[in-house]
Amino acid sequence: GWRCEGADDDAGAVTCATETGWRGTKARKLVNPSTGEELEGHTEAVVDVADTGQGWLVSLGYDRCLKLWSGGACLGTYRCGEKQATFVVAHQKYVLLGRGDKALMLFKVSGKESDGFNLVERASAKNGKRPASCGAFSKTDRVCITGSADGVVKLWDVGLRPLRTYEGAACGVTSVAVGGDGTRIFAGTAQGTLHVWRTKDALLQGTFGGPHGD
Numbered sequence: 001g002w003r004c005e006g007a008d009d010d011a012g013a014v015t016c017a018t019e020t021g022w023r024g025t026k027a028r029k030l031v032n033p034s035t036g037e038e039l040e041g042h043t044e045a046v047v048d049v050a051d052t053g054q055g056w057l058v059s060l061g062y063d064r065c066l067k068l069w070s071g072g073a074c075l076g077t078y079r080c081g082e083k084q085a086t087f088v089v090a091h092q093k094y095v096l097l098g099r100g101d102k103a104l105m106l107f108k109v110s111g112k113e114s115d116g117f118n119l120v121e122r123a124s125a126k127n128g129k130r131p132a133s134c135g136a137f138s139k140t141d142r143v144c145i146t147g148s149a150d151g152v153v154k155l156w157d158v159g160l161r162p163l164r165t166y167e168g169a170a171c172g173v174t175s176v177a178v179g180g181d182g183t184r185i186f187a188g189t190a191q192g193t194l195h196v197w198r199t200k201d202a203l204l205q206g207t208f209g210g211p212h213g214d
Contacts (some may be wrong), residue, residue: 050090076118091137098132125160138178147173
């Protein structure tokens with residue numbers, strides 16, 4: 001999904017969105033204009049929203065709550081602690097959360113249809129010198145990546161054990177992605193540059209756009 005913090009002063013302004021059409025708003029709601037659905041539960045504006053692709057939606061609010069949704073209902077709430085969380089991403093049953101104190105938290109959607117589902121914390125780690133500002137899961141492997149304001153991108157397994165570090169971005173990383181076949185890592189920066197690394201050995205293969213791009 002994408003985020004647009006501080007879009008304007010309109011209480012209903014969109015702050016984030018998913019590829020499947022869900023939008024988070026300053027009015028503390030999740031809305032889907034294509035279906036007319038609205039979900040309410042946060043007590044402050046929605047920071048980020050992610051779709052797992054398996055029927056669950058997760059949302060993060062300025063109320064420091066991570067919520068799991070399905071079928072128009074909130075299935076569970078996880079309180080993120082004293083520090084404001086910075087992003088949430090999801091893929092299948094896994095959910096990755098970044099916090100302002102440099103903590104990373106990995107959750108798994110657990111439970112059964114008959115008993116209900118909830119978020120269960122599976123692992124945690126410290127990102128490094130700066131908090132992670134964005135994250136993404138690989139669609140092909142059980143790994144995830146994070147990017148931070150110091151330009152560092154990291155690869156983790158789903159136990160949040162660090163696997164590799166990707167360097168070369170000259171400024172803050174604002175978005176990350178794993179290529180469709182898992183062989184490339186991509187990072188966008190605040191300067192408008194796109195950096196591409198080879199996953200297996202962190203070789204920087206190109207920088208595109210911005211003042212120093214190809």
